[in-house]
Amino acid sequence: MANYFNTLSLRDKLTQLGKCRFMDSSEFADGVNALKGKKIVIVGCGAQGLNQGLNMRDSGLDIAYTLRDAAIKEKRQSFINANENGFTVGTYEELIPSADVVINLTPDKQHTAVVGAVMPLMKKGATLSYSHGFNIVEEGTQVRKDLTVIMVAPKSPGSEVREEYKRGFGVPTLIAVHPENDPEGKGLEQAKAYAAGTGGHKAGVLESSFVAEVKSDLMGEQTILCGLLQTGSILCFDKMIEKGIDAGYASKLIQYGWETITEGMKYGGITHMMDRLSNPAKIKAFELSEELKDIMRPLFQKHMDDIMTGHFSKTMMEDWANDDKNLLTWRAATGETAFEKTPAGNQDITEQEFYDNGVLMIAMVRAGVELAFEAMTESGIIAESAYYESLHETPLIANTIARKKLFEMNRVISDTAEYGCYLFDHACKPLLTGFMKNIDTDVIGKNFSENMDNDVDNAKLIAVNKALREHPVEIVGARLRESMTAMKPIV
Numbered sequence: 398m399a400n401y402f403n404t405l406s407l408r409d410k411l412t413q414l415g416k417c418r419f420m421d422s423s424e425f426a427d428g429v430n431a432l433k434g435k436k437i438v439i440v441g442c443g444a445q446g447l448n449q450g451l452n453m454r455d456s457g458l459d460i461a462y463t464l465r466d467a468a469i470k471e472k473r474q475s476f477i478n479a480n481e482n483g484f485t486v487g488t489y490e491e492l493i494p495s496a497d498v499v500i501n502l503t504p505d506k507q508h509t510a511v512v513g514a515v516m517p518l519m520k521k522g523a524t525l526s527y528s529h530g531f532n533i534v535e536e537g538t539q540v541r542k543d544l545t546v547i548m549v550a551p552k553s554p555g556s557e558v559r560e561e562y563k564r565g566f567g568v569p570t571l572i573a574v575h576p577e578n579d580p581e582g583k584g585l586e587q588a589k590a591y592a593a594g595t596g597g598h599k600a601g602v603l604e605s606s607f608v609a610e611v612k613s614d615l616m617g618e619q620t621i622l623c624g625l626l627q628t629g630s631i632l633c634f635d636k637m638i639e640k641g642i643d644a645g646y647a648s649k650l651i652q653y654g655w656e657t658i659t660e661g662m663k664y665g666g667i668t669h670m671m672d673r674l675s676n677p678a679k680i681k682a683f684e685l686s687e688e689l690k691d692i693m694r695p696l697f698q699k700h701m702d703d704i705m706t707g708h709f710s711k712t713m714m715e716d717w718a719n720d721d722k723n724l725l726t727w728r729a730a731t732g733e734t735a736f737e738k739t740p741a742g743n744q745d746i747t748e749q750e751f752y753d754n755g756v757l758m759i760a761m762v763r764a765g766v767e768l769a770f771e772a773m774t775e776s777g778i779i780a781e782s783a784y785y786e787s788l789h790e791t792p793l794i795a796n797t798i799a800r801k802k803l804f805e806m807n808r809v810i811s812d813t814a815e816y817g818c819y820l821f822d823h824a825c826k827p828l829l830t831g832f833m834k835n836i837d838t839d840v841i842g843k844n845f846s847e848n849m850d851n852d853v854d855n856a857k858l859i860a861v862n863k864a865l866r867e868h869p870v871e872i873v874g875a876r877l878r879e880s881m882t883a884m885k886p887i888v
C-alpha cells in the first residue's frame with residue numbers, strides 16, 4: 398500500500414485539498430431519513446464509537462456494536478460501554494454480514510487489520526465509514542469496489558460530541574465520499590444523514606474530501622488543539638511555581654483557565670477573548686502573542702510540511718511497528734510533570750479572574766490559533782475547515798483539560814493526535830526557553846492591571862484592535878458563527 402495522497406498528481410492534490418463547501422442547513426431537511434431502518438454496526442466502542450452511537454440512537458437510528466472476540470470474552474471496557482448502554486453487541490461474524498453501514502471507529506493504527514477483517518464479511522453494496530481518513534489517505538487502503546466509502550469526521554473529542562448533542566447543539570463536522578468508492582452515488586446522502594444523527598448539522602457541516610480532512614485534522618491536533626495547550630500548561634505552571642505563586646492556585650488557574658478563556662473565543666472569536674481584558678492588558682497580550690508568533694511560526698510550518706509530505710505519518714507508523722515505544726514513553730513522561738501531579742486548590746477563581754490573571758495563556762491561544770489557521774490556509778486548506786480545526790475546536794479540547802488535566806485530554810483524543818501532540822510539545826518547549834525567561838507573574842498568576850491606571854495610547858489600541866479584528870480567522874469565524882444559533886454556554 399502506498400500513501401494515496403502522494404500518488405496523486407499536483408492538480409489532483411490541490412483539488413482534493415481545496416474541496417470544502419459549507420452546507421446550508423436546508424440541505425439537512427431530510428434529517429436522518431437516508432439511514433432510517435438501515436442496520437448500522439459500529440466497530441469499536443471507545444471515545445468516538447460510544448458517543449456517536451449514543452447520539453445516533455437518540456436520533457432514531459438502529460445502532461449495534463461489533464467488537465473483537467477478546468473484548469467480548471474478557472468484558473473489556475469497550476464491551477462494558479456498549480452493553481451497559483443497552484446496545485446489542487456481537488462478533489464480526491454475527492453482525493457484519495447483515496449490516497448496511499459499517500462504521501470503523503477503532504484507533505487509526507488498527508485500521509488496516511480491522512478493514513482487512515471486516516471487508517470480506519460485508520454484504521455487496523454496503524457502506525464503510527470512517528471518522529478520520531488516515532487509513533485511506535496515508536496508508537492507501539483500497540476498498541472493494543462494490544462498497545461505498547464515506548467519512549463523517551466530528552471536529553471534536555468524542556466526549557464533547559455527546560455533551561454538545563445533549564445541550565441541543567452539535568460539533569462542526571466534515572463529511573466526504575471517497576472518489577474511488579461511490580458505485581451507487583449514495584455516499585453523500587448517507588453521510589449527511591449520519592452527520593444529522595450525531596447533531597453535527599446544528600454546528601456546521603463541510604462537504605469535503607478525505608485528503609482535506611486528514612491534512613487539516615493532523616495539523617490542528619498537533620499544534621494549537623493539543624500540542625500548544627500541553628506546552629502552555631507546563632510552561633505557565635512551572636513559571637508560577639518558580640515565582641512563588643501558590644501551587645494549588647497555579648494548578649487551578651491553568652486547569653480551568655483554558656476552558657474559560659476559550660469559551661469566550663468560541664462565542665466571539667479572538668476579538669472577544671481579547672476584549673475581555675482591560676485595555677492595557679489587551680495590548681500586553683497582543684505584544685506577547687506577536688512575539689510568540691514569530692518564535693513558533695517555523696515550528697507550525699514544519700508540522701504542516703511534514704504532514705503534507707507524509708513524513709509525519711511515516712515516522713508515526715514506524716512507532717506503530719515498534720510497539721508504540723515513543724508514544725508510551727512520552728505518555729508516561731507527561732504524567733510525571735509537576736502540573737499533572739499538583740491538584741487544583743480550593744480557591745475561588747471568578748470567570749473574569751481567569752482572563753485577568755491569565756494574560757500569557759490568552760496570548761498563547763491567539764498565537765496558536767492564528768498560526769495554525771495561517772499554516773493550513775497557506776497550504777491550500779479552505780478557511781472554513783481551518784477555522785473549525787483551530788478556533789472552534791480549541792475550547793472543546795480545553796473542556797477535557799478542565800476535567801482531568803492533560804491526562805484526560807490525551808486519553809480522550811485519538812492516539813494519532815496524542816502522538817503528534819507530544820512531538821509538538823517536545824519541540825516547542827525548548828523554543829520558548831528564552832521567551833519564558835522574561836515572563837513574570839504580571840502576565841501569569843496575578844492581575845496585570847492591578848495597581849495600574851487604565852491609560853493607554855489611543856493610536857496603539859486602535860492598531861491592536863484593527864489587527865485582531867481583521868485577521869482572516871475572524872472574518873470567516875464571524876460568518877460561520879452566525880449559523881450556530883443553537884450554541885449553548887458552558888462556563
Ligand SMILES: NC(=O)C1=CN([C@@H]2O[C@H](COP(=O)(O)OP(=O)(O)OC[C@H]3O[C@@H](n4cnc5c(N)ncnc54)[C@H](OP(=O)(O)O)[C@@H]3O)[C@@H](O)[C@H]2O)C=CC1
Pocket residue numbers: 440441442443444445446464465468473474475476501502503504505507510511528529550551552553554555556809810811812813
Ligand atoms: N478520539 C477522538 O475524539 C477522535 C477520534 N477520531 C477518529 O475516530 C477513530 C476512533 O478513534 P478513538 O475513538 O480515539 O478510538 P479509541 O481508542 O477510543 O477506541 C478504540 C475502540 O476500538 C477497539 N479496538 C482497538 N483495537 C482494535 C482492533 N484491533 N480490532 C477491533 N477493535 C479494536 C477498542 O476496543 P478493545 O480494545 O476493547 O477491543 C475500542 O473500543 C479514529 O479513526 C480516530 O482518528 C476522530 C475525531 C476525534
Ligand SMILES: CC[C@](O)(C(C)=O)C(=O)O
Pocket residue numbers: 551552553554555614618622623794809810811813814
Ligand atoms: C484532537 C484531535 C482529534 O482530531 C479530534 C478530537 O478531533 C483526534 O484525533 O482526537
Ligand SMILES: [Mg+2]
Pocket residue numbers: 551552553614618
Ligand atoms: Mg479532529
Ligand SMILES: [Mg+2]
Pocket residue numbers: 529614615618811813814
Ligand atoms: Mg484527529
